[in-house]
Amino acid sequence: MDARHTGLSPAVEPGSARPTRAELAAAADRTIPDVLAPGMAVLFVGINPGLWSAATGWHFARPGNRFWPALHTGGFTPRLLHPSEQDQLPALGLGITNMAARASARADELTAAELLDGAAILTDKVTRYRPRWVAVVGVTAYRIGFQRPKATFGPQPESLAGARLWVLPNPSGLNAHFTPVTLGAAFAELREATGLPDRRRPDPPSR
Known part of the structure; x- marks a missing residue:
């Protein structure tokens, strides 16, 4: 599948050591490439890149972020992927973008105007790439960006440019309301709704 990537080059090359404090500071306000392909089954939309992501060019890259474990626990990937392996997602019918493009240390540094603009840009991307x-x-970013103050987790009654909408919990390690187990269950609920198979590899038989 032909994936399209947009954005600026990362400050830290893939495979290099973890970002230094100076590299993280320099990553503020940067943008990173989307991971997109036509006809995706699911397009995951983060709030905005963190500094680790902006420094590396990898989505959900900060150690302690639970997106990649939840993606696997939910059955979307056959094994736990490292953020540097994000380019494998389009072959699985998956993609990643963000509500707001600029990187920040915390999501609450974003303004409501940025999230509103981001929702409009996201709508254009969905129109172009046609994810299902x-x-x-x-949920907070969704409520603000799409002006749905009462939205809750799970399926949404409205659609977006023909795509079904779903709201997942924020996988940041700072979100203490969800454990790795309950977060994985939330991702699994979405996968089941999409009709995608559980791609987790079964454990080898014990001897």
């Missing part, structure tokens, strides 16, 4: 499902990873 759009999963926004963070």
